[in-house]
Amino acid sequence: MDRDRRSRVPRTDAVLGDARLAAAARELGRDLVRGVVTRTLERVRDGELPPERAADAALAALPPTAASLHAVLNATGVLVHTNLGRAPLSAAARAAVDAAAGCTDVELDLATGRRGPRGTGALAALAEAVPAAGGVHVVNNNAAALVLAATALARGREIVVSRGEMVEIGDGFRLPDLLASTGARLREVGTTNRTHRADYAAAVGPDTGFVLKVHPSNFATVGFVADTPVRELATLDVPVVYDIGSGLLRPHPALPREPDAAGALADGAALVTASADKLLGGPQAGLLLGDADLVARLRRHPLARALRVDKLTLAALEATLRGPEPPVPAALGLAGPALVARAEALAARLCAAGVPAEAVPSQARVGGGGAPEVELPGAAVAVARALAAPLRNGRPAVVGRVHAGRLLLDLRTVPAGDDERLAGAVRAAAARTPRTATAPDTDDGQG
Ligand SMILES: *Cc1c(COP(=O)(O)O)cnc(C)c1O
Numbered sequence: 001m002d003r004d005r006r007s008r009v010p011r012t013d014a015v016l017g018d019a020r021l022a023a024a025a026r027e028l029g030r031d032l033v034r035g036v037v038t039r040t041l042e043r044v045r046d047g048e049l050p051p052e053r054a055a056d057a058a059l060a061a062l063p064p065t066a067a068s069l070h071a072v073l074n075a076t077g078v079l080v081h082t083n084l085g086r087a088p089l090s091a092a093a094r095a096a097v098d099a100a101a102g103c104t105d106v107e108l109d110l111a112t113g114r115r116g117p118r119g120t121g122a123l124a125a126l127a128e129a130v131p132a133a134g135g136v137h138v139v140n141n142n143a144a145a146l147v148l149a150a151t152a153l154a155r156g157r158e159i160v161v162s163r164g165e166m167v168e169i170g171d172g173f174r175l176p177d178l179l180a181s182t183g184a185r186l187r188e189v190g191t192t193n194r195t196h197r198a199d200y201a202a203a204v205g206p207d208t209g210f211v212l213k214v215h216p217s218n219f220a221t222v223g224f225v226a227d228t229p230v231r232e233l234a235t236l237d238v239p240v241v242y243d244i245g246s247g248l249l250r251p252h253p254a255l256p257r258e259p260d261a262a263g264a265l266a267d268g269a270a271l272v273t274a275s276a277d278k279l280l281g282g283p284q285a286g287l288l289l290g291d292a293d294l295v296a297r298l299r300r301h302p303l304a305r306a307l308r309v310d311k312l313t314l315a316a317l318e319a320t321l322r323g324p325e326p327p328v329p330a331a332l333g334l335a336g337p338a339l340v341a342r343a344e345a346l347a348a349r350l351c352a353a354g355v356p357a358e359a360v361p362s363q364a365r366v367g368g369g370g371a372p373e374v375e376l377p378g379a380a381v382a383v384a385r386a387l388a389a390p391l392r393n394g395r396p397a398v399v400g401r402v403h404a405g406r407l408l409l410d411l412r413t414v415p416a417g418d419d420e421r422l423a424g425a426v427r428a429a430a431a432r433t434p435r436t437a438t439a440p441d442t443d444d445g446q447g
Pocket of ligand 1: 141142143144169214215216217218243244245246274275276285286368370
């Protein structure tokens, strides 16, 4: 590198002295800002940036928060996207999290000044939402709910489960392995495609902790298949634990095959487990609902302490249950024609701004939340596939899905109030992409 250029590279401390960067250091942390400045000065050293632009460039490169997670606009059309953090919280839940983030009365009765039970507000909201539940409890996620049930009710004993319900949930997470890790023995009954009440009845005995029913939330079986409904399992003389997966508390008209907590309890399940961050649309948590005595046993088990949720989760869950409809169930209920109108308006705006775009029909999906057989007809804005990477790397990041050589931005999963931000993000991405690559139907070479 030439000597002259090196001598013109400003010193890190000099750049950090910039009033704007000093303010950012107070907000984001000095080490974080120093790291950004150091990387910016590398660019000056490499001749990519004139020295007098260093402070401005460092300022532009600062992250919005001191954490590395980015805000993402989910334009995938997958309502519950596990890689994008599952359910986005409602505005009410975000506000509740913010209020609870400081010191809060999570275990204090402000009226008397005495210690109070933890999480009463969230538990009361859950109990009110599902009146058929004699008891309710909340743990870190559905996997934790199953571990607690298996440990407290079946450790050293047997869990009777159908061979058709020994499922893998995702990313190598297998329910049977999780249950076996608690010291319970799995007693498999029936076959992959058919399991009858008689199969369960023959296996149930003095060693049975409970019969487990698992909803196959991420696959569907067709053809010569039969499973035994909870209604029939409930006539066996042991508790039935039902993992309903998605966290629907009541039946949903758009998801006729998705079980719900109220229905499962009415059918005779002793205990229902579910995730709170799928179709319920809340924070990551595991819900346990059912027989008052069973739930009390789980709450009192020593393991419960290791699985308990924090104040932020309690705040978000209560606001999810009590507040206005959260984004996931709201997205599920959106009508197709309204989405088409939004897609046409957005495509027209992009075209007017010189970015080729077209409104196209699109099928959204529930995703990790369940109902694999359900397609949700709506609309997307199709843009050049070459925009996928710049959109992902923009702020806000936008994630769509590639279909038939184009990038589809499905509007069912984008809150209506965010159409403006989405348009801005697409224009910014197009501005950073060679013009020839944004023409319709061109490929970015990743083919
Ligand atoms: C999603 C799911 C789980 C895992 O739930 P987490 O909350 O991610 O732990 C377990 N069982 C079923 C049926 C599911 O759908």
